[in-house]
Amino acid sequence: MDNKQPEKIEDKLFKLKYKTDTVCHLLPESSKCLQCIDKTCTIICPANVYNYNEAEKKLTVSYEKCLECGACRLICKNIKWSYPKSGKGVHFKKG
Numbered sequence: 001m002d003n004k005q006p007e008k009i010e011d012k013l014f015k016l017k018y019k020t021d022t023v024c025h026l027l028p029e030s031s032k033c034l035q036c037i038d039k040t041c042t043i044i045c046p047a048n049v050y051n052y053n054e055a056e057k058k059l060t061v062s063y064e065k066c067l068e069c070g071a072c073r074l075i076c077k078n079i080k081w082s083y084p085k086s087g088k089g090v091h092f093k094k095g
């Protein structure tokens, strides 16, 4: 039997390469975020792209870490979502 522990998501994310676009490809409308009660984007994103600062009442979007999985666009219609420009964004390696 194989007793190897599954690799942690943080370790997997560490292996990815990114070419950061100069333009953010994830654009939530901030006035609607203020009214949003559960801030689901901060929970669902596997790359921890969205963080809400309660004291400043501000959502930060670290788009350079995005995996382009599309989960946030499914759970929130307030996010204007697009892919980064061609050649930019996350680069997955095989194996």
Ligand code: SF4
Pocket (backbone or CB within 6 Å): 028, 032, 033, 034, 036, 037, 038, 039, 040, 041, 042, 050, 059, 076, 077, 078, 079
């Ligand atoms: S992006 Fe969507 S889920 Fe996230 S805080 Fe704004 S409205 Fe809420």
Ligand code: SF4
Pocket (backbone or CB within 6 Å): 026, 044, 045, 046, 047, 048, 049, 050, 065, 066, 067, 068, 069, 070, 071, 072, 073
């Ligand atoms: S597309 Fe996926 S990785 Fe990118 S911000 Fe949305 S949930 Fe996070």
